[in-house]
Amino acid sequence: MRIQHRLIALAKIITGGLALAFIVVLIWPQIIKTRPRVVIREARPERGRAKGPISYAYAVKRAANAVVNINTAKVVLLRPQPFSRQPFFEPFSGREPSATKKRLETSLGSGVIITKSGFILTNYHVIKGADAIRVFLKDGRGTTAKVVGVDPSTDLAVLKIHLPHLTPITWGHARDIQVGDVVLAIGDPFGIGQTVTMGIVSATGRDELGLSSIENFIQTDAAINPGNSGGALVNTDGNLVGINTAIYTHSGGFQGIGFAIPVNLARHVFNQIVKYGHVIEGWIGVAGQTLTPSLTQTLKLPKSTRGVLVVGVYQKSPAAAAGLKPGDIIAAINGRPLLNANTALLTIADTEPGVTLTLGVVRHGRRLTLPVRVAARPPMKLVSTHP
Secondary structure, three states, X not given: OHHHHHHHHHHHHHHHHHHHHHHHHHHOHHHOOOOXXXXXXXXXXXXXXXXXXXXXXXXXXXXXXXXXXXXXXXXXXXXXXXXXXXXXXXXXXXXXXXXXXXXXXXXXXXXXXOOOOOEEEEEHHXXXXXXXXXXXXXXXXXXXXXXXXXXXXXXXXEEEOOOOOOOOOXXXXXHHOOOOOEEEEEEOHHHOOOEEEEEEEEEEEEOOOOOOOOOOEEEEOOOXXXXXXXXXXXXXXXXXEEEEEEEOOOOOOOOOOEEEEEHHHHHHHHHHXXXXXXXXXXXXXXXXXXXXXXXXXXXXXXOOOOOEEEEEXXXXXXXXXXXXXXXXXXXXXXXXXXXOHHHXXXXXXXXXXXXXXXXXXXXXXXXXXXXXXXXXXXXXXXXXXXX
8 A cells, every 4th residue: 555655646746747847848938949950961972073092102002113214325426626627726726636536425214114024115215316225123123125116106115124023014094084184104204213293184185296296195284304204104093094205395394284195006006016016007108287277378278278288298109109299188088077187197097008098189279089098107217326
């Protein structure tokens, strides 16, 4: 009975408390403050946006061992001064008339190891005219290199070294290169040691820069300085996307505009040189110039005229056999209009020898159709300046 009385008493106390609380809230509702619900949501990247890494160490680690320093040396003949052999000046010189002297010139560049067997890809201008070439690896090893073949039209060359335990680069894909992509330039600027710089792809398909015959450059603001030529331009995975080639500068130093040969062109040239010793590409034997508005006005052509002005035709070439003449305007190839000389050059170079192209030509206001059978471009041989 006592327990029952206690439970009844406890129930009365609870009921009274609830009633009192209800009356207080009814009279003073402000004593209850509603707190806002806090919802924490994880930030997610917008669709189509890639979240950039904090560090690019992984990419550098994958690619750095494949980038080498290239030292070249060549002997240059120094001719005597024009008046040094004149008898009148001999008494004042105090010595016998000077003879031809020799001087050793050295230069620096970079290269990329492509295979474990020792094939290296670099720029042609890095090794042009060299009498001796030495390659130095990131691990400190050094050795002499032999020229396998060169392609001045694309400013590329292939070297061969014989060392064990080489780390080749991994090829990237040209289709993955987009404006805005982060890229890293790896090379040996100024000979101070391997250096990595970072930037983005500023543009693709740059041409008519006067750097080489066949131009289709990647433009980047990753710092490229003297000595970087021939080095690797890699993406954030450490894959090769270009061969660093040139900079746009007024002072000789980097000013934010660098150019690299895209990986698809570099790979094509490399494979051709390794297989044949030179590049086999389509050729018709014509020299052309983009028809600009000022040139159109000078030649008194209709303003709407577009194409490539033929400024020269090689003798006994496919173009000569087809009847192409200097002064002709190539307006189209296989029905596709031409906007500049570089497009024409790339189209012909990409055509397999033996294939016939149809040229749409304008001659003295008349439109002609000339079939041209493409030949293989004559191989370009590396000639040393050493006598």
